[in-house]
Amino acid sequence: MSDHDQLLGQLIDNMTASGSLRTQPWKDAAATVPRHEFLRNGFFRVVPGSSPTAWAPVLEDGDGWLEACYADESLVTQIAGTIKPTDIRGEIMREPTSSSTLPSLVLRMLEDLEVEPDMKVLEIGTGTGYSTAVLCARLGDGRVTSIEYDEQVALRAREALARLGTYPNLLIGDGLLGENEEAPYDRIIATCAVQTVPGAWLEQTRPGGQILTTIGGWLNASELVRLTVHEDGTASGSVLGGQVSFMLARPHQAPALGLLPDLNAGKERKAVIGAAVLNDWTTRFIAQFAVPTAQRLKLRQGQHAEDVLVDVDAGSFAALHEEDGRWIVRQGGPDRLWDAVEEHLGRWHAAGTPAVEEATVRVSPQGQSIHW
Structure with missing residues (x-):
């Protein structure tokens, strides 16, 4: 048995044990596909300790190449839209644009x-x-x-x-x-x-x-x-x-932020829900259905660190900060972004914050929504 056959067999066993592979027809199909054949152009590996993240190429037959091909991990195969592992020597600090899942x-x-x-x-x-x-x-x-x-x-x-x-x-x-x-x-x-x-x-x-x-x-x-x-x-x-x-x-990727709207020009009120809720993955997923074209960033405005949602194309924003133990939101532009988030998350909380697996997504040519 070749090295890659043995590694493929181990990968199949591991995926079966983890519950990813659940039925015999897919086990049989996966067992016929050598993953290394799809990574002969190499992949990029994160440079340990790099900040911002740097990537180094791992080329075919290089140190650990074959073993990594059969590890259960995603492998970056393209950087910055055009750069493949065989294109560089050393390190690169750009964003990944394609990978082997x-x-x-x-x-x-x-x-x-x-x-x-x-x-x-x-x-x-x-x-x-x-x-x-x-x-x-x-x-x-x-x-x-x-x-x-x-x-x-x-x-x-x-x-x-x-x-x-x-x-x-x-x-x-x-x-x-x-x-x-x-x-x-x-x-x-x-x-x-x-x-x-x-x-x-x-x-x-x-x-x-x-x-x-x-x-x-x-x-x-x-x-x-x-x-x-x-x-x-x-x-x-x-x-x-x-x-x-x-x-x-x-x-579908977000547009460049460019010149931000005047974040001091909005109308303030006490927030019912604070921006800290957006640190939770599930909450952010649900909130996205209310403000699908908003991006989140953190800024410092005067004495306050602010959590900001901004819709670049519409020119709308919501800036939130904590003050004396409460959250204050300042909103501007044609849309009240945080009003929409609070209303949407409020309905989720009223339903008892069910897990996302209990949710239903509905899609039509006019848009999409999430329901419990």
């Missing part, structure tokens, strides 16, 4: 997709191609279509899949627009997060079909959601929980 999450999502052997699946975000290969191993190449936004990422995935003799329908384009020619699909699965579920996905999923995606936002909290599409073109479904985090689809 940890295998246990890939398999958990494929299990949660609830596919049957005769179904047709659209994957949004090919990435390295690993999850695409597992889908093909289960369903057959002809039932899998995968779209990748980044042309170079897509080409590397195509090469890796071809090395395994796997030839799904691979496309380069904006996955938020879906793929109309082969529609409708029985299942759509997204390996990137979206701020709002695109209407094209609803249109391209047959009634009764499902969409599995991570819904995230600019307050930096996200959850995995499984939606069933209805005859009227809307969809609804459960939040599956687990604080699943993916990079937001590039067109």
